[in-house]
Amino acid sequence: MQIVETTNEGLKRAYTVTIPAKTITGKIEGEVKKIAPQVKMPGFRPGKVPANLVKKLHGPAIHQEALNTSIREAMDTLMADKALRPAMNPDIALADGYEEGKDAELTVNLEVLPQIEAPSLDGLKLEKLTVPVSDDAVTEAVERIAKQQQRFETKDGAAEDGDQVIIDFTGKLDGVEFEGGKAEKAPLVIGANRFIPGFEEQLTGIKAGEERTITVTFPEDYQAENLAGKETTFDIVAHEVKAPAESKLDDDFAKELGLESLEQLQGLLRGQLEQETAGLTRTAMKRSLLDQLAAGHDFDVPPTMVEAEFSQIWQQLTQEAANEEDPAAALAEIEAEKDDYRKIAERRVRLGLLLSEIGQVNGVEVTAQEMQALMGQAAQQYRPEDRQRFFEYVQQDPMVAAQLRAPLYEDKVVDFLIEKADVTEREVTREELQAAIEADADGEKPASEAKPAKKAPAKKAKKADDAADEASPEAADGEDKPKKAPPKKAKKADDAAEEATLEATDGEADEAKPAKKAPAKKKAAAKED
Structure with a gap:
């Protein structure tokens, strides 16, 4: 040869x-x-x-x-x-x-991959910002669960904003009932904006046993084409009017969630809050670490790797732009920052190669057991009959295996470097920790750690579970709004606690609400999810 x-x-x-x-x-x-x-x-x-x-x-x-x-x-x-x-x-x-x-x-x-000289780990210094979980934060998390688990009690008199009414409704188009526009004893909270515009408002003042007919117009973009933009009527029969009941944060409340006591619920929430803030702490440390590595290393990287990385970034951004309320404007916005995103891709590749070299020199590796776990997790996205073929595919293609292994390998190298670093610890508030992380988002991002800043998704029409839902007045305003948990023991305590802790320490401003478009930054930013 x-x-x-x-x-x-x-x-x-x-x-x-x-x-x-x-x-x-x-x-x-x-x-x-x-x-x-x-x-x-x-x-x-x-x-x-x-x-x-x-x-x-x-x-x-x-x-x-x-x-x-x-x-x-x-x-x-x-x-x-x-x-x-x-x-x-x-x-x-x-x-x-x-x-x-x-x-x-x-x-x-x-x-070919560049020849990289593994850096000396001497003198690596990091600051660990820690956030103690306060009793107030735990109490706020409990209150948030109580709000999610809102109970209602029967009341006399007319329905007011915030009350729940139990109704039958029959929808008609040009005097003829339409498919899916009928329900019996359906609960509706006035002011929750769960039904099409104008529906809930016309139930204000209704009393138990009262019948009335209301007129509403379905949105132009409603998913059922035969109803989109059409004026319809709904015959309403009110069975019951209920007012919000105050939830007592006691052992009985915890037992409704499947726990033994309020103390157990508080302990569960405290642990989840500590886990969440620990994740933020690690994010801040990792970004600082990668910034230090990036500042001391500037070597050529393979253009094909940069292009592949940039293609992934660009595909994600364009897909998100397509879902914006104004796709053309969103695409123009990211087009203006295209060069910045290409620089982000280059930095990601450079840091990825550097971390790989550090890991190899210092014997960091992903074990066979860890690799099996990664493949098993990735295989879950396939049908059961296709999972064995996926395993074989990964085992036969080194490039695919490397892509699957890369995130875990990087985390293990980062953990190794954090252990080697001179770490000083400083106690801060959650707001200060969040500010430190967001401060990084205003500059060039650590490439291997970060992902492009995600813009808020466009409002999407609610997908119905069946034909009846498609034509019902529920959630027909084109927004995906959060559903309130039913006032019964259906929700597990762990689930309720987890939902609450994601927002519990951020105050009312972080409550779920329709997504708003993120303001454009002067410089493209990439942030870790």
Whole structure:
């Protein structure tokens, strides 16, 4: 086999590789001998079919297999002889005009990984910002759960804003009932904005036993085309009017959530809050660490890796822009920052390579058990019958396995570096910790850690679970609004607690509400999810 280097510029390499015809012929003969015993042909005993007839029957397939095997072996030899570490899969082309019996000439183009000098870990300093979980934060989390689990008690008199009414309703279009527009004893909270505009407001003042007919117009973008933009009527029968009941934060309240006591609920919430703030603390440390590494290292990175990383960023951003209220404006906004996002991609790749080098030099690795767990987790997105094929796919393609392993490997290297660093600890408030993280978002982001800043998703029409929901007045305003938990023991305590802790320490401003578009930054920012 002959190897000729044709390009050696920076990280780019190109070669012509000539595979002798006799090498391919030898593999063809070997393949014929291998399959001949299994070939059956009328007039011949099993295993006695002449080689020339085997070739005649299976020649093209045998030749293709022999050629593929020869190319794979040639590439292995090239990588070993030239000590190449390809950044991405090489581009391999077979010269035009090749035919059986001739030498096979390959053109190989690739980019190699840069030679990186692993940095000294001496002098690495980090500040660990910690946030103690206060009793007030725990109390606020409990109150938030109580709000989510709002109970109602029957009242006399007319329904007011915030009251719950239990109603039957029948929707009609041009005097004729339409499919899915009917329900019995449906609970509705006036002012919750769960029904189409104008529906809830017209129930203010209704009393138990009262009947009334209201007129509403479905939104122009309503998912049921026969109702979109149409004026309809709803015949209403009110069965019951209920007022919000004050929730007592005591052991009985905790027992309604499936727990033994209020103290147990508070302990559960405290643990979740501590876990959440610990995650923020680690995010701040990781960003500081990667900033220090990035500041001290500036080496060329393979353009193909940068382009692949940028493509992922750009695909995510354009998909999100397409879901904005004004897709054209959103796309124009990210187009204006395109160069900044390309720089982010380059920095991600550089830091990823640097962390990989640090990990290899210091013996950091993802164990076989950890890799199995990663594959098992990733396989869950496939149908059960396809999961084994996914496992085989990962095991056979090193690039796919590397992509799956990369996030865990990076975290393990970061943990290793944090352990080696001189860490000082400082107690701060949650607001100060959040501000420290957001301050990083105003500058260039640590590439391997961060993701492009996500813009708030566009308002989406609610998808109905069935035909009845499609035509019902519920959530027809085109927004995905949070559903309140039913006032019963259906919600598990762990679930309720987890939902509450995500917002509990941020105050009322963080309550769930329709997403608003994030303001454009002067400089493209990338933040960790």
